[in-house]
Amino acid sequence: MNEGSGARAGMLLVATPQLVDPNFADTVVLLLDVDEQGALGVVLNRPTPVAVSEVLAGWGDVVAEPEVLFQGGPVSTEGALAVGWLRDLDDVPVGFREVVDGLGVVDLDTPVELVDGSLSGMRIFAGYAGWGAEQLDGEIEEGSWYVVPAQAFDVFRDDPTDLWREVMRRQPGELAWHSTRPVDATLN
Template sequence: MTDVAPGMLLLATPGLTDPNFVDSVVLLLNADDGGVLGVVLNRPSQVPVAEITEISSWGPTLTSPEVLFRGGPVSVEGAIAVALLRDEDDEPVGFRSVRGRLGIVDLDTPVALFEGSLVGMRIFAGYAGWDPDQLQGEIERGDWYVAAGATGDLFRDDPTELWRDVMRRQPGRLAWHSTRPVDPDLN
């Protein structure tokens, strides 16, 4: 699978050595002629959202752990909130659908407008972005595996095993990568 679309996942292959993406799982939020944008799901920081004045009011809305996640190396001073609606037909003001119930929350919207509307939410500092043909080139070079996303991927209490768990559910030989050692040369 090499076609990318919002809601899909990119999983870093063992050959991808860029420290921003080693063993990362990236949720794609946008993919069009202007480029591709996503957030890294498995990089929680130690910074509680409650300590960030501009977004602290969203703390009670967040899924545990209520920390800021490192979404990627681009625009790390900005924040992107990714959420899952309880009901796809009840989209509150300030929510932009990415795929089905998955979407992006405008953090300038009053928190009260989302009361009871969300199953979960995470806030990411920065994002990962690619020019229109750049990501396809990286996939063809073997830097990324492309996989379907699942609802549970976004809201895990402990995202450290996310890469292996997503790989484990892939079809055929791709699932074998879930058991690869960190350094195959030591095997």
């Protein structure tokens, strides 16, 4: 990946109005892994109606409200990936791999009792978003994504409906103006 794009683990990709792919239109993606082979992340603002407890016994009591699976992306949708936020940076549970600032990936094969209590938030995603080498850089260069800093709270919002606008609103300068664009730009 090109460092010039700003895409690195722990950053957010926010879909621009140019991105019309239905898998990613109006999405906010948390990047979990970025290297020369490509990038991997999860879509933060696509909750499903499926309760976590229905598909992953024991984890329903650990995840943040709403206690549902989120659609993490179009790749491997039959698999699950969990993102957690450490309660204490000095108390890292077994099965936790930090991405940035106490935010990290939780191995769902870890017994729940070894993780429960050490996280201040956790969310489980069905599938993920993935890009091959240079693919994400190309999409950023063509104007499909804004690359902005993440805040751990972005991952664990009770209601992710307005996440796109909230993330854009807190950006510096002209980038914040995009938060007020109408959903249908032809109405402007």
